[in-house]
Amino acid sequence: MNIQILPNWCKKVGVLMFITFAIFSGIDDAIDGCNGLPYNSDNGSDLFSSYFGNNAKHLFNILSIVGMIVYIMSKEKIEDDYINILRLESYQLTTLIFLFAGLIIYIISENILLTVDYYIELFLIIYLVVFFIKKRIY
Incomplete structure (x- = not known):
């Protein structure tokens, strides 16, 4: 990527x-x-x-x-293949978390009314948190 x-x-x-x-x-x-x-x-x-x-x-x-x-x-300050792999893994994990959370919310309440900005902001925040955690763990 x-x-x-x-x-x-x-x-x-x-x-x-x-x-x-x-x-x-x-x-x-x-x-x-x-x-x-x-x-x-x-x-x-x-x-x-x-x-x-x-x-x-x-x-x-x-x-x-x-x-x-x-x-x-x-x-990042040091940009290498390792950071690129972390970005990709973080994106994949964030997408899975977001899809499962969306499925659970849909199961609980199918009539939820939220604007698109809630979904975009939540996705970006989850990505940042996952990337931060993965960067600190590895």
Whole structure:
């Protein structure tokens, strides 16, 4: 699996993007929760809508996912065949974990309603955790 990978300094950019935009996308929901409003309420505060438009939370979710992808696509300090094998094994294990978890969730409740960003973020987070564990074990 030989794909173009970003330089190592992009890891810092990816983490910064992810943390910044994840916080921005969660602020409106946190304010609504403190005010006792239900999730995705139309009567909510929409703190960033006046500055960034009506789709601010959606844009921030997309940018936080892009930050995670930039982090994942960045090279390690020492990039060799061993790291490539770990990436591939982590991806395979993450896919299996995600498919089994999806099957279990579907068995428990077939009417679950989640947007695509939940699945993408969960997949990327599981991949990062699996890669981190595999890198520390071997």
